[in-house]
Amino acid sequence: MNWTKIVFIVIILATIVLGFIFYRPVFSYLIASLVFAYILDPLVTSLEYRGVPRWVSVLMVYAVIAGLLALFTTRMVPMLINQGNNLMALFQYSDKPVSEQVLALPFVRSVFEFLQNVDKQVPSLGFSAKFVHLIETGNQLLGELPKLLVDNYQTILSMISFVITVPVFSFFILKDKQTLRKGMLSLVPNRFFELAVILQNKIDETVGRFLRAILLEVISVSIMTSVALTIVGVPYAVLIGITAGVANIIPYIGPWLGAALAVLTVLITGKPLSMMIYAALAMYLVQVLDNNFVYPVVVGKTIKMHPLIVLVTVLAGGWFGGIIWMLISVPLVYIVYSLVRELYINLKQFRLI
């Protein structure tokens, strides 16, 4: 290898590293924009097929989404805030001490009485006092929520800038999709040109289809859960429905989280215990409908990952970056796995390995 080539490669690598360092803060924006663009691409493309210029198609889709969001905000958000506030108020506002208020709830009452009985048998354990202390601590944490919001105003502001920037980035990604694709392919060496085209198409297909499927799944499970819990009479049905829909992204574990939330809400709100069974049955019914009708149609094929791998991935995601990473880790690992598999198959077909 001659020196000119080595110097050139070093310069290119240095540029890439410097570029990576420089653009690092906006990587999350770019990834979110790509996700957004992948979800909207079929709508934009279908409009383009009908002769609408691509940039107008993007604006039209944006207008429809803005309209839907406005509708959702005016109709649903006040209800959700109301339900959330009620749930918080249950713990926070009362003339009585919180522990007394919580202890008045039937289920908690029975647990407390059981612990008091244990204490009578073995007084040195002091379980009931510890139980009251636990409730007080939990309430204290919840009471600090508004303070947390004030303390983290910078994070909230960056979140707002994130929400505004992502659609702008996505607009350009959607509008100039073809140019970006051509630009990327022009960097690929001749030997890998056709392989790169195949992989680009596969990434488009796999990632796009998977992300859109997840979005549709979240929406359908949210709606089905909200409706089912409303019929059963569980309070805060919409709030629980949306939470269960989002949690459903995590296979195997997500549905249990949704069901646990529904059952817990029945317990906390002091509804009859029979409703707990109805709520669990309603959640089970939603899962049956989802697994047998929605998921096969929307996703096409289920994520074939062993439950143990899913559990390990969720835990690793949680350790790595909290709740958000717990949610995205399984889809992310599945997408990476699918792409590596495609890469392996094509490298074999092109006899490169």
Add this chain to the structure above:
Amino acid sequence: MVKDYLKWLWKVIRKPQEYQSLKKYMLFRELNPFELSLVNACLHNREYRAGEVLFEDGHPLEALFFIVSGELQVSGKLNPQGSAILKKHQFIGVIDLFGNNKRSGSATALTDLNVLALTESDFQDLISKNKRLGNKLLKACCEFLGCYLQDIGSGQ
């Protein structure tokens, strides 16, 4: 579509013969300047050195190659003589495109080579997005295949 027309009009005013060179390829012979501009937007310009391999027998097919300059040697079972040399304004890949999407032969650059690559997905997009253009392209493909069969029949 309106934007594409405006872009094309602007190009025509500035450079009237911009895409006319594409008409030299049998596949694009019937296309009008606007359709040529749409095809041109999908083409990838690639440079190969003499001796460099474009593809090998059995590789998956993902691109048609249109020779702009230089010479290309093609060998494989679809060539009655065993191998053939393709030159400027000829192209390769159409026969395999309508087969099982695998290369039935190998292609190597004989001289320094400049080609325009049209990916299979873009080709499909062009056909499905623009019905008129799609009809013309498919008709040209049929004509090309007809000529190829006649050549084989006559032992050329």
